[in-house]
Amino acid sequence: MQRFANPTKFMSLADAILPWMIALAASLFAVGLYLAFFVAPADYQQGETVRIMFIHVPSAWLAMMGYSLIALSSIGSLIWRHPLADVAAKAALPIGASFTLLALVTGALWGKPMWGAYWVWDARLTSVLILFLLYIGLIALWQAIEDPSRAGRVAAILAIVGFVNVPIIKFSVDWWNTLHQGASVIRLDGPSIHPSILIPLLVMTAAFTTLYFVLVLIAMKTEILRRRVSALQSARAGGAQASAVAAE
Amino acid sequence: MSAMIDLGPHAAFILWAYGIAAGVLACLIGWIVADYRRQLRRLAQLEAAGITRRSSRIRARSKVTQA
Numbered sequence: 001m002q003r004f005a006n007p008t009k010f011m012s013l014a015d016a017i018l019p020w021m022i023a024l025a026a027s028l029f030a031v032g033l034y035l036a037f038f039v040a041p042a043d044y045q046q047g048e049t050v051r052i053m054f055i056h057v058p059s060a061w062l063a064m065m066g067y068s069l070i071a072l073s074s075i076g077s078l079i080w081r082h083p084l085a086d087v088a089a090k091a092a093l094p095i096g097a098s099f100t101l102l103a104l105v106t107g108a109l110w111g112k113p114m115w116g117a118y119w120v121w122d123a124r125l126t127s128v129l130i131l132f133l134l135y136i137g138l139i140a141l142w143q144a145i146e147d148p149s150r151a152g153r154v155a156a157i158l159a160i161v162g163f164v165n166v167p168i169i170k171f172s173v174d175w176w177n178t179l180h181q182g183a184s185v186i187r188l189d190g191p192s193i194h195p196s197i198l199i200p201l202l203v204m205t206a207a208f209t210t211l212y213f214v215l216v217l218i219a220m221k222t223e224i225l226r227r228r229v230s231a232l233q234s235a236r237a238g239g240a241q242a243s244a245v246a247a248e
Numbered sequence: 249m250s251a252m253i254d255l256g257p258h259a260a261f262i263l264w265a266y267g268i269a270a271g272v273l274a275c276l277i278g279w280i281v282a283d284y285r286r287q288l289r290r291l292a293q294l295e296a297a298g299i300t301r302r303s304s305r306i307r308a309r310s311k312v313t314q315a
Contacts, residue, residue, distance in 0.1 A: 048256040052265045059269070098276045102269055109265040113258040211273070218280050225287035232294045 005083050007224045014217045021214045028207035035200035043197065052110040054200055058208035059102035063131060064166050066096030066212065070138075071163035074156035084220070086152035087227075089159060090142055091219035095212060097135035103128060115179055123172035124180035127165055134162040148227065 036054040043050035070092050076085035107125065108118040119125065138155050145151035173182045184192045191198055255262050294300075 042256070047258065048262060049258045051255070051262050055265060055269045095276065098272055102272055105268055106265045109261045109268075113261050215276065215280055218284055222280070222284040222287050225284070225291055229287055229290045229294065232291070232299045236294070236297075236299045
């Protein structure tokens, strides 16, 4: 792992694997959407609206997994000062925020026909909204503090504190009475969904997850380039200042 | 295998959900790729102006020494 701590080595590794990951994501989306619309049957209770699950569940999963990875990167950044850790934590923020937004919006569009309301202040929905606000807060924090190393430290502390919300989201449906249904895929006694719906859901989840990692890798490369540009601009400004002093 | 023919009375909700997901993901991908290209361009402009990273200068110097 330490071998890839070098940003230049990371850039070459990312360049090598990105084309394969993009091809994999595209193939998984093609198969997943075909299964979602042409193979999966309507649910006996929810009817055709069950098809919203194929985008809602992967988005919700990535919202939580993305935040967990940010918290993990923040630990790496604070404790081990891993050179890529705060690059990863910063790069993953807008991507995680987008998937959280998708989970909220697709959930609302699924909730209206099933529950009769786009939104209810139920524990699951409210905790996911808090997750979205945490993402936005962290993005704002990175934008507000000019020095990247200071911004990284402050954002890392907030990200780690905010991680307490992730298990709350996961177990909210068990701890409180909620309108939102309980876990139906990751359960001790196995998934409670019929394979005809479970398989398209798993394929779509794999597609979303691959896309997530493609975007995180590109965003990390961008952040490394941004820091190089910033360092060169500082060097140029320093050089110009030195020339001005010498001319005087 | 059942063909997709009718999304039922809630078709609008399903289509809106997929439409918004496609829109959000397209915007996210577009923004990330555009930002990446912008940084590449800025770095190339600085390097073209003779402002290079220390590691690039060391690499260039070692090539000259080897030659």
